[in-house]
Amino acid sequence: MPVELKKIDQQRRPLSTDDTGILVQTKPRIYVKNAATDVIAWLRSFTDEYWKSRCSEETEEEEEGNAATPKSGSSIQFIIRDLALDPSLVFLATNLVDPGDFLHFVFDTMATSKGERRTKYPMRAMPVLGLSTTKPRDMEALAMPLLEELLGDQQPLRFSIQFYGSMDAENMTQKEAAAVLRSCIWAVNPNCVQCLKYQDLAFTIDIVKPYFCLGYLKDFIKLRRYKTLSMKLGHDFSGEGDDSEDDISDDPTLDEVEEKNRKMRIKRKRGAEKAGIAAENGDTKKPQDDAELDADADADADADADALADTDALADAEAEVAAENGEEN
Numbered sequence: 554m555p556v557e558l559k560k561i562d563q564q565r566r567p568l569s570t571d572d573t574g575i576l577v578q579t580k581p582r583i584y585v586k587n588a589a590t591d592v593i594a595w596l597r598s599f600t601d602e603y604w605k606s607r608c609s610e611e612t613e614e615e616e617e618g619n620a621a622t623p624k625s626g627s628s629i630q631f632i633i634r635d636l637a638l639d640p641s642l643v644f645l646a647t648n649l650v651d652p653g654d655f656l657h658f659v660f661d662t663m664a665t666s667k668g669e670r671r672t673k674y675p676m677r678a679m680p681v682l683g684l685s686t687t688k689p690r691d692m693e694a695l696a697m698p699l700l701e702e703l704l705g706d707q708q709p710l711r712f713s714i715q716f717y718g719s720m721d722a723e724n725m726t727q728k729e730a731a732a733v734l735r736s737c738i739w740a741v742n743p744n745c746v747q748c749l750k751y752q753d754l755a756f757t758i759d760i761v762k763p764y765f766c767l768g769y770l771k772d773f774i775k776l777r778r779y780k781t782l783s784m785k786l787g788h789d790f791s792g793e794g795d796d797s798e799d800d801i802s803d804d805p806t807l808d809e810v811e812e813k814n815r816k817m818r819i820k821r822k823r824g825a826e827k828a829g830i831a832a833e834n835g836d837t838k839k840p841q842d843d844a845e846l847d848a849d850a851d852a853d854a855d856a857d858a859d860a861l862a863d864t865d866a867l868a869d870a871e872a873e874v875a876a877e878n879g880e881e882n
Contacts, residue, residue, distance in 0.1 A: 556607045557650035561632060568634040568764065570684045574646040575631075575656065576717065576759060576766060578677040589633050592643045595672040595781075599659045600626030606658065629655075636761060642718075644681070644761065653680035653769055660776040663784035676781045679717050679757040680768040687725040687765045689733050696737040696767055703754065703769065704742040712738060712745055713752040715773065717759040717766075730758055730765070750774070 562571070575596070579588040604626035631645040649655050656678055663669065685695040704710060714731045734756060738745050755773035759766045770779060775790065777783035 556604055556629070558628060558648045559650055561630065561646055561648045563630070563632055566633075566635045568636060568644055568646075568684070568761065570686075570764065572634060572644075572646045572681070572684060573649075573652060574634070574644060574681050575652050576679050576681050576761065576768075577643045577645070578717070579641050579643060580675055588640060589643050589645075591672065591674055592645065592676065593631050593633075595674075595676070596631060596645070596655075596659065598671045599655075599662060600629045602626070602662065603655055603658045604629070607654075642761065651680075651682075653682065653771070656680050656779065657771050657776070660779050660784065661772070663781070664776055664788045667785055667787045672781055674781065677717070678779050679759065679766075679770065681766045682768050684761075684764040684766055686763060687730075687760060689725075689729075692730070692733050692765050692767075693737055695765070696734060697741065699767065700737055700741040704738065704745060707742055707744055709744045709746070710742065710754065711748040711752045713748060713755045713773065715755050715757045715770075715778075717757050718761070725760065725765070730760070734758060734767070 577588075577592045579592065628648075630648045632647070634644045634646050636642055636644055647655075659678075663671070682699055683695045685691040714734060716727055716731075735747065738756070752773060753771075755770045757766075757768045757770055770776075773779070775788050777786065777789050783789075
């Protein structure tokens with residue numbers, strides 16, 4: 554499928570609701586001298602490969618007579634937008650119609666090559682397919698057309714909602730933003746199931762004052778939450794399995810206490826089933842008692858609530874990269 558491009562305002566500096574692009578979290582005070590320059594250089598290193606992978610030879614031959622048709626990744630544009638925020642955030646407006654597909658290619662390429670990350674700096678990226686104010690009505694107006702394009706076929710789909718920032722807004726909490734998006738998803742496709750571990754799509758949201766940012770990512774677990782430091786470890790296949798954990802997905806009709814108790818009951822049931830199977834197989838391992846199961850359930854419930862928790866593998870990767878670049882820290 555050819556790369557689809559659109560026109561963008563290259564002169565405007567402030568961020569606006571007309572923009573789509575890529576939002577990147579960096580650590581400029583520790584690793585990067587100029588965060589925006591490093592982010593653009595990192596993304597630029599993939600544009601030619603991305604263009605070639607998406608534009609077949611047949612397509613190029615058909616468009617050979619059209620002089621206005623671009624022939625390389627140099628036609629992909631990244632324009633810096635000014636944010637009145639922490640300099641660790643970089644927003645790049647792009648003329649790519651689907652920046653999510655480009656980011657998937659970038660991180661899949663890095664994970665496949667493992668050591669070749671093309672940047673030694675820690676970055677975390679999310680595509681932004683649209684921006685709106687943080688009012689529920691505006692958020693719904695932004696989300697519905699995008700979701701209809703992604704989920705309109707009514708096929709069963711597993712999804713998760715990932716928070717990429719503090720979600721600090723005057724009239725919107727993190728929980729409220731998730732509820733608005735979840736309601737929109739189920740309004741478009743009631744066959745979708747919100748899952749805790751395995752997902753076909755991860756919807757990413759963030760608030761860059763005064764705007765609400767919405768995007769989506771494929772292979773969120775496989776590509777290690779789209780963090781550059783983790784790419785040294787390659788793909789993570791732990792999120793691929795038959796158990797979708799549908800029965801312990803978030804239930805929006807329950808309050809936090811009821812939801813926590815429900816998950817605890819499910820953990821007890823699973824623990825009892827495992828203990829029964831072990832007894833049938835002659836395994837003498839002592840089963841967990843209720844207190845231990847309660848403690849495990851509490852820990853799991855707390856862990857599930859933290860969508861941005863890093864894995865042990867990621868922590869190891871960060872430590873290793875920090876050691877390699879100790880002279881810069």
